[in-house]
Amino acid sequence: MRLNQLLLRNFRSYADCEVEFTDRVNLIVGENAQGKTTLLEAIYFLSTAKSHRTYPDNELIRHHESWFYLKGKIAATDDLMTVEASNELSGKKRFKFNGIIQKKLSQWIGQFNVVFFSPESLTLVKGSPADRRRFIDLLISQINSAYLNSLQNYQFALKQRNELLKQIRSKQASPDFLDPWDDILTAEGISIIRTRVRIFDQLKTYVQAKHAELTGNREILELKYQPSPEKIDGAMEQEATELFRRGLQSSRSYDILRGMTSVGPHRDDFKLILEAQEAKAFGSQGQQRTIALALKLGELELIRETTGKTPIVLLDDVFSELDEERSSFLFSLLGRLNAQTFITSTRQEAWVPELGDCRVFTVHDGQVN
Known part of the structure; x- marks a missing residue:
């Protein structure tokens, strides 16, 4: 399972952002409070209909706006899927799978799966x-x-x-x-x-x-x-x-x-x-x-x-507080994981070239390059 494209509108610090990802490792680099974790949070929300760190959902809406909208294009085996989520200050939430509104949470959960590791x-x-x-x-x-x-x-x-x-x-x-x-x-x-x-x-x-x-x-x-x-x-x-x-x-x-x-x-x-x-x-x-x-x-x-199906892996600040030996074991394991992986970091790690198919994104003030 792979997330090919992600669109964010009025989601936290992102006014309007569209990003395309690689199939293997996506390294998201930036200083603190620039929007790295928010990208992972948006992916997680599309999968689970909730944030990994915030409740209520209104807190996810960009300041001075009244709604947010997320859209993901996903490849699963030979199928292409589109998932969409939106929320308004009024509390109205809407989820669509391939353009069809999902009326129950049980219809939504499991459409595509993610595994999210964060400090939380x-x-x-x-x-x-x-x-x-x-x-x-x-x-x-x-x-x-x-x-x-x-x-x-x-x-x-x-x-x-x-x-x-x-x-x-x-x-x-x-x-x-x-x-x-x-x-x-x-x-x-x-x-x-x-x-x-x-x-x-x-x-x-x-x-x-x-x-x-x-x-x-x-x-x-x-x-x-x-x-x-x-x-x-x-x-x-x-x-x-x-x-x-x-x-x-x-x-x-x-x-x-x-x-x-x-x-x-x-x-x-x-x-x-x-x-x-x-x-x-x-x-x-x-x-x-x-x-x-x-x-x-x-x-x-x-x-x-x-x-x-292999879930998408989201790793936020994963290497912090791991000593060199544990980091080495984790790095080795990631190389064998055979899953699309998203990793956030405050710097471009020295081991990036060893990961092979790795794309580096730079995030600054809600903009992705």
Whole structure:
């Protein structure tokens, strides 16, 4: 999969910009705050319908303007695709695939896939469980539209249940009203957890292999998924249903007191263990960055294996805080990646000629040359 051309209008610092890219490595060079990361952000938005760093989407609109528009021309095997995204200050968003409006997010996600590593990716190691859940949810949504539908149903039911818990706490509703929402949470929750665990087991193999490459086999990384409630992933259907319902019932008084649901896949997490210690607490900056990179590169291999298509790779400030040895391992791995890659840097790296088919772009004040 290759992005041949990108058009940006009123997107952050870009008033009107059109860029054509090479099939292999695209190095985007410029000083800080000139628009390098914004190019990658635009590509990511076309793939996922969201920014990797900002919410709400209105913040993506150029200052003093009322809308933005993005368009990408993509080659996938023998097919040529056009993807378009627009957003207005009013909140109206529109996505088109080959000129046809996509009415549901599930129709859009997975049209073309990207893997994005940025400084924000360190939250996969250092951040909250919500950051890691977001990673696994987006990964699965790119390869399984049914999962996204199930996730949206679950999130809707969860929101309704939490609102009802607050009403019960203030004596405005009966606890009996929770039962229908518990039914939905149980059915969708079990489906979500089972899918997550299955995909995570596949992902784990790729991540560990990439981590070994990035460290020269000198460090051992373990990944452990922690579902809520525990033990549900290995249970038979009836037993899983009973476990989930029991968890919701046993925590009901506590949930009413807090006005929040404390059991379910919205509480899942996964642990990253490096040399028998949790990387979040004990890993160095370089080690944490390497693990985040391994997660992203493992994501790439899983998507490629599952869909038969190679995602576009976006690497923002990838070499910062990696020592010379880790940078060398990463450089070697990139040479074997066989994917269209976009890399941002504040300078033209000395290794550029070694990458072969590499095109260098210079960015200054929202202009690309």
